[in-house]
Amino acid sequence: MPEEPKTARGRRTRERIVASAAGLIERQGVEATSLDQVLTEAEASKSQLYHYFADKQALVRAVIAWQTASLVGGMAERLAQIDSWAALEAWFEALVAHQEALNCRVGCPIGSLAAELADTDEAARQDLARSFDGWAAQLHTMLDRLRERGLLRPDADTAQSAYAVLATIQGGLLLAKTTRDPQRLRIALAAAGGYLRSLAPAPRV
Template sequence: MAATLTTRGRETRQRIIEATGQQILAGGIGGTTLDGVRAATLTSKSQLFHYFPGGKTELVREVAAWEGQQLLDAQLPWLDDLSTWESWHAWRDALVDYYLRLGRWACPIGSLAWEAAATDPALAGFVADAMRLWRGKLADGIRRMSEAGHLEAGVDADRMAAAILAAVQGGLMLSQPERSSWPLEAALDSLLDVLRSRTLPEHVDAERSVSSLKQDAP
């Protein structure tokens, strides 16, 4: 659909997707209605179904695709090159900044996962694929660290990547009532400390220097 639209049509369609994403983040899928989306975007019912013939189901899936890409893009370029401790620190900061910019302590993809698991198997599958892609990129980074000799042998990259993602989602859940990033940062830093504990002896001093510079930064 998007490829055949005019520039104005693509802009309108994207505006609808983004407005729907905001409503889902605030009230969940169940609390999001097409009438609410129409009011927020000043679009008619015919416009809405022109861009999304499948109605709310199609719209929510488009939101999931867009949110998933936004999340990955916010972690670039570091997510694609987690081969040094410096890049891991930069990735961590970029991820925290992304959630700060959202203005709400919730992960759009994580929030969709909770509801989709019970209401829309197809959407749940899509969200699971998005999470696997994210987890896979983290696991690739851990493998690069091992291959480069920064980590000792035997680190289970897939399990560690899953634990890091669990820390992100759990940290966000605790950050919501606090209205602060510190629970998210604490969860992330704790998992990265676990990863750093597997640093090979010859790289320990270099990693301590990086950590010291980070702690001393304003």
């Protein structure tokens, strides 16, 4: 029954709904966001929503895809430019600044969705797992570049380090969001940076 929009107008409507839902869910969580709220903000009606989505879960999965695209996509260019410790730490600092600007109020959209949905929505859980893996893969690529440049030991396990960095980012965001203190994120990221630096080649003695 629910289909992809076939006209430009339909596409705009669908996009408006998903974008509104993404914003509200990011700020309030899935359960706390009602469809009526989404529709009011998107200036759409029930029948429009159910024209494009089978049910709320389908909308949520569309939001996951939307957030994954915007977040992981937006990160790609930034990560592609990291080729030194200074650049890495500048990125970290940008993440902190972003949280600071938002008063630590949202954390990571993917992380928040994962925490809320992993228990209750198996399909969403899998989407989110893939989303995390995509993010980790980008970090992996970045770390491989650092290793090629000689900043990491040749035998450093960049795949594992990518997961570790991702975990530290997520945990730091959670602590920052809970305490409303961006400093927690900064500390976590500094440790992640310290860990990576500990994988640098031993200085010649």
